[in-house]
Amino acid sequence: MAVEVGRLLSVPDTVGTARWFGRLRFPILRTRVTGFALVVALLLLWECSARLGWMVSQNWPPFSLVLTATWRGLWSGELAAPLAASMARMVSGYLIGSSCGIVLGLLLGTVRVLDRFVTPLIEALRPLPLPALVPPLILFLGLDDALKIFVVAFAVVFPVVVSTVGGVRDIDEVLIGTARTFGASRARTLLRVVLPAAMPSICAGLRISLSLALVTTVVAEMIAGSSGIGYTILQAQYGLRPEEMYAAVLCIAVVGYLLNMGFVLLERRILRWHQRADADV
Amino acid sequence: MSAFLSVDAISKTFTVGKQTLSALGRISIEIERTEFVAVLGPSGCGKSTLLQIIAGLIPPTSGRVMLDGKAVTAPPRDMVYLFQQYNKSLFPWRTVLDNVAFPLEIQGNSSGRSVRQRCLEYIAMVGLSGSEDQYPWQLSGGMQQRAAIARALAAEPSVLLMDEPFSAVDALTKLELQTLLLDIWAKHRLTVVLVTHDVDEAVFMADRVAMLSARPSTIASVTDIALPRPRDTIATRESASFLSLRHGLLDTLLKKDRPGPTPDEVRVTMDGAAHG
Ligand SMILES: Nc1ncnc2c1ncn2[C@@H]1O[C@H](COP(=O)(O)OP(=O)(O)OP(=O)(O)O)[C@@H](O)[C@H]1O
Ligand SMILES: [Mg+2]
Numbered sequence: 001m002a003v004e005v006g007r008l009l010s011v012p013d014t015v016g017t018a019r020w021f022g023r024l025r026f027p028i029l030r031t032r033v034t035g036f037a038l039v040v041a042l043l044l045l046w047e048c049s050a051r052l053g054w055m056v057s058q059n060w061p062p063f064s065l066v067l068t069a070t071w072r073g074l075w076s077g078e079l080a081a082p083l084a085a086s087m088a089r090m091v092s093g094y095l096i097g098s099s100c101g102i103v104l105g106l107l108l109g110t111v112r113v114l115d116r117f118v119t120p121l122i123e124a125l126r127p128l129p130l131p132a133l134v135p136p137l138i139l140f141l142g143l144d145d146a147l148k149i150f151v152v153a154f155a156v157v158f159p160v161v162v163s164t165v166g167g168v169r170d171i172d173e174v175l176i177g178t179a180r181t182f183g184a185s186r187a188r189t190l191l192r193v194v195l196p197a198a199m200p201s202i203c204a205g206l207r208i209s210l211s212l213a214l215v216t217t218v219v220a221e222m223i224a225g226s227s228g229i230g231y232t233i234l235q236a237q238y239g240l241r242p243e244e245m246y247a248a249v250l251c252i253a254v255v256g257y258l259l260n261m262g263f264v265l266l267e268r269r270i271l272r273w274h275q276r277a278d279a280d281v
Numbered sequence: 282m283s284a285f286l287s288v289d290a291i292s293k294t295f296t297v298g299k300q301t302l303s304a305l306g307r308i309s310i311e312i313e314r315t316e317f318v319a320v321l322g323p324s325g326c327g328k329s330t331l332l333q334i335i336a337g338l339i340p341p342t343s344g345r346v347m348l349d350g351k352a353v354t355a356p357p358r359d360m361v362y363l364f365q366q367y368n369k370s371l372f373p374w375r376t377v378l379d380n381v382a383f384p385l386e387i388q389g390n391s392s393g394r395s396v397r398q399r400c401l402e403y404i405a406m407v408g409l410s411g412s413e414d415q416y417p418w419q420l421s422g423g424m425q426q427r428a429a430i431a432r433a434l435a436a437e438p439s440v441l442l443m444d445e446p447f448s449a450v451d452a453l454t455k456l457e458l459q460t461l462l463l464d465i466w467a468k469h470r471l472t473v474v475l476v477t478h479d480v481d482e483a484v485f486m487a488d489r490v491a492m493l494s495a496r497p498s499t500i501a502s503v504t505d506i507a508l509p510r511p512r513d514t515i516a517t518r519e520s521a522s523f524l525s526l527r528h529g530l531l532d533t534l535l536k537k538d539r540p541g542p543t544p545d546e547v548r549v550t551m552d553g554a555a556h557g
Contacts, residue, residue: 174369177338181362182384182436192386196374273374273416 059242069243070250079232079244083251086228089145090217093152097213098206101157105164105202106190115165126158130216134223143225148217155216156209160202167201168194200274203267210263214256283347284311286335286440286472291344292497293330303497304330307344310491310500314439317466317473319483321530322493328476329365331493332442335474336362348440358388361436365444365476367429371417377404377428378413384436403431407461423454430458434465440472447482456514459486463512480530484523485512492533502533 043063049055050062073079108115130151141147175197179189221230229248236245268275293305304327312318322328334341337356346353348360356362361384364370371380381400404413407427417425426446433441446462447455463486466473477483483490487506494501508522517523 172366172369174364174366175372177333177362177364178370178372179387180338181336181356181360182387183356183358184387188387192383193372196372199374 058240061243061246065243066246066250070247073244073247074251079229079247079251082227082229082232082248083255086217086221086230087255089148089228090152090213092145093149093217094156094210094213096149097153097156098160098209100153101160101205101209102164102202104157105161105205106168106194106198108161109165109168109198110190110194122158122161126162130155131219131223134220138224147224148220148228151220152213152216155212159209159212160205163201163205163208164198167198170201171197200271203271207260207263207267210259211256214252214259218252283350285314285316285349286312286474287347288312288331288335289345289347291331291334291341291346293327293334293339294342305334305341306497306499308493308498308500309344310503312472312474314472315470317463317475317486317488319487319490320474320476320493321478321480321483321490321534322476322498323495323534324478326493326495326498328478328493329444331498332362332444332474332476336360336442338362357440359436359438360440360442361433361438362442363429363433363444363446365446365448367446367449368417368422368425371425371428371432373417376414376416377409377420377431380417380428381413381432381435383432388436400431400435403435404428406434406465407431423450423458426450426458427461430462430465434469438471440474441466443473443475445476445478448478455482460514462486463510467511480527480534481518484508484526484530485517490530492530504530 046063050060070079074083104118108118133154134147134151137147137150141150171194175193176189179193184192217228218230218233221228222234225231229252233245233248236242236248288308288310291305291308292303295302295304308331310318320328320331330339333339335346335353337346337353337360340354348357351357353360372383375383378397378400381403382396385396385399401410401413404410407430409424409427409431412420412424412428417428420428426449430446443462447458450458459482462473465471475483475486484506490504490506492501492504493499504526506526508517508520508526
């Protein structure tokens with residue numbers, strides 16, 4: 001009985017999180033369905049606006065045509081091939097960038113001398129807009145994969161470094177002291193205490209850089225080279241093929257959504273210990 | 282032949298910016314193997330600092346600590362320090378079982394029976410059986426302290442340094458844990474240095490009670506506690522000798538505070554008044 005009352009009044013099982021302030025009393029509104037409903041409504045609006053002539057433009061095809069173009073492109077390979085190429089670059093750049101970022105962050109967070117020498121350099125490089133970096137880099141890395149992987153890795157590294165350093169700095173000295181009193185070596189302490197303790201913060205950085213990696217890949221492909229989904233979008237635009245253009249955008253949106261979802265699932269596994277009991281989510 | 286654990290003219294001065302703070306004056310004390318020594322002292326007098334220096338976690342400004350004839354310059358393998366903030370010292374990403382397994386992993390000590398089996402024994406010893414798969418934040422304060430003790434025991438130390446281990450648990454749990462610790466101390470023939478600000482606890486548990494003065498602290502007195510063992514939670518506390526020892530110690534503690542309170546104490550009183 002008590003449970004049911006709790007449900008109806010939307011009383012959280014925990015003392016309260018920040019979300020308590022904005023918590024609504026209608027459980028249905030808190031399910032995933034609500035989020036999808038908004039997307040579906042907007043797509044319907046798109047469809048109607050094109051079909052019923054609310055929006056008259058050569059470049060505004062109905063969503064259903066975009067869907068069929070996507071289907072066609074994925075089967076024929078015209079969309080699938082560039083998408084695969086983009087993904088390969090993105091994933092390589094992301095993996096290289098994030099592993100460098102974690103290692104660098106752990107070092108900067110623990111070795112004070114290194115921090116003093118390297119941090120000013122990082123702070124100087126961080127605000128550089130990446131597209132500005134692409135033309136000079138072309139001179140060294142050419143137009144192909146090497147360039148794009150480098151640019152993606154470069155974009156990914158900073159958020160990961162910053163969040164890793166932040167996580168390492170915030171570690172309570174009691175944890176480190178505990179490792180020491182049990183005789184843990186520096187290396188062991190780094191791997192078994194510092195790394196897991198900083199993991200929530202590291203994951204936050206990894207998640208930000210995941211979407212950054214996708215954006216950077218597409219932008220780099222638009223600026224340089226002749227392959228990848230970014231290039232496909234430009235080609236469709238120049239060739240006045242709006243269905244194909246939107247189809248490519250749709251693919252990127254779906255890929256971005258799936259990547260983020262996959263990341264969240266993975267994060268939940270890794271940080272299972274970090275999820276407090278919040279039965280009311 | 283010097284004592285098993287000897288603290289030899291330790292002093293500690295902290296420097297923060299241009300300010301220096303002399304926490305410990307010259308402190309010397311000799312502790313025998315399997316002895317149970319309690320250290321009493323007013324808040325902020327440097328009890329944690331002293332214990333961390335003994336543990337080899339921070340270096341003294343002068344003086345030295347010798348354990349079994351060897352100078353302590355880093356945390357020795359058979360000495361474990363239990364942090365005052367025990368809830369922060371448990372690894373939140375490890376379950377109780379994995380926390381207890383930590384010292385075994387570090388020592389590479391996986392011979393004989395399985396690590397799991399041994400950890401479960403330590404967990405049972407502190408009365409935490411059934412909670413081995415829980416994370417620290419799922420435990421109550423008293424259970425967290427039990428987990429921290431189980432983990433310390435898993436390192437199989439000969440010296441246990443405990444920093445106000447029961448000051449944050451409720452009164453009843455405190456009595457239980459005190460008896461539990463005395464049992465473990467006797468069974469494992471441990472040497473224990475226990476820091477506390479609870480006179481009752483010090484007299485109940487220790488063989489000797491060392492009392493520290495205010496900063497820069499020195500050892501004001503050392504009192505032998507000749508109460509018979511095993512000690513009983515209720516009976517020992519009601520015995521005449523317990524009461525007179527407690528009386529004597531409280532008297533010294535309070536007398537020292539009576540004439541002219543230190544600036545720290547004034548601040549504490551004022552804070553108390555502001556909140557009350
Ligand atoms: N790392 C440090 N840097 C500067 N001052 C410190 C440091 N550690 C402790 N102190 C100071 O040294 C003094 C003794 O601290 P300590 O923690 O040892 O006291 P304590 O007796 O354990 O106190 P409590 O009873 O509150 O636990 C305090 O005044 C504290 O402010
Ligand atoms: Mg203390």
